[in-house]
Each structure stands twice: as structure tokens, then as C-alpha cells.
Amino acid sequence: MFKATSMTISIMGVLMIVATVAILAYLGFQSISSLISTDASSSNANEQLAALQSEYSSLKAQYDTVKAKVQNSGNNQLKQDYNTAELELIKAQSAITDVSSAISVGKPSDEVNERIKTAQAQIQVAKTSLSGIKSRVG
Numbered sequence: 001m002f003k004a005t006s007m008t009i010s011i012m013g014v015l016m017i018v019a020t021v022a023i024l025a026y027l028g029f030q031s032i033s034s035l036i037s038t039d040a041s042s043s044n045a046n047e048q049l050a051a052l053q054s055e056y057s058s059l060k061a062q063y064d065t066v067k068a069k070v071q072n073s074g075n076n077q078l079k080q081d082y083n084t085a086e087l088e089l090i091k092a093q094s095a096i097t098d099v100s101s102a103i104s105v106g107k108p109s110d111e112v113n114e115r116i117k118t119a120q121a122q123i124q125v126a127k128t129s130l131s132g133i134k135s136r137v138g
Contacts, residue, residue, distance in 0.1 A: 045103050045112045052096050052119050069137045085129035092126045095119035
């Protein structure tokens with residue numbers, strides 16, 4: 001009787017150790033997998049942020065070029081329209097700053113992606129506004 005009980009306890013102990021190791025291995029795998037996917041989405045967000053910043057810089061240079069032409073035109077309505085368009089450029093810069101902020105504090109990828117979409121849309125609005133001014137300046 002003692003031999004059977006001792007054998008049962010030994011087998012139960014081995015099974016519990018194996019189960020514990022299996023659970024810890026699974027949790028470790030999940031943790032590493034989550035870390036890798038977070039790194040991948042963060043890298044993608046950083047690439048998109050760099051593209052937004054580059055696009056903004058190019059657009060800002062275009063605005064500066066048009067600004068000189070608008071100032072020399074002497075047309076007050078055109079100057080007012082330019083100022084309104086330049087506000088759209090400032091909103092784009094703010095949206096890009098929001099993206100950068102979300103990435104730096106580690107916001108969830110869904111929120112970062114939403115901010116990226118907002119920034120892209122705002123850059124598009126700023127481009128459209130600039131096109132309208134350019135067509136009137138010549």
C-alpha cells in the first residue's frame with residue numbers, strides 16, 4: 001500500500017512540474033510574440049511619421065515661395081485667402097505633432113494609425129488650399 005501511494009505521489013509531482021513548465025513556456029512565447037508585433041507596428045508608424053514630416057517640409061517650402069508672390073501682388077483678398085490657407089498648413093503641423101506624441105508615449109497602434117490618417121487628411125487639405133492660391137497668383 002505504501003509503495004502504491006508513494007508511486008502515485010511521485011507521478012503526480014512529475015506531472016505538475018511538466019504542466020508548470022508547459023504553462024511558463026506558453027506565457028513566454030506569448031510575451032515574445034506580443035513584443036515582436038508591437039515592435040513591427042511601432043516601426044511602421046515611425047516610417048509613416050517620417051514620410052509625413054518630409055511631406056510637410058516640402059509643402060512648407062512651397063507655401064513660403066507662394067507667400068512672397070502673394071505679398072508682392074498687393075491684392076488684399078489674395079493675402080487674406082493665403083492666410084486662411086496657411087492656417088491649414090499649421091493644422092497639418094499640429095496633426096503631425098500629435099502623431100509624434102502618440103508614438104513617443106506608446107499609445108496603442110489603433111490610436112496612432114487614427115492620428116496618422118488625420119494628419120494625412122490635413123496635409124491634403126493644406127495642399128488643396130495651396131493649389132487654390134497658386135492658381136490665382138500665376
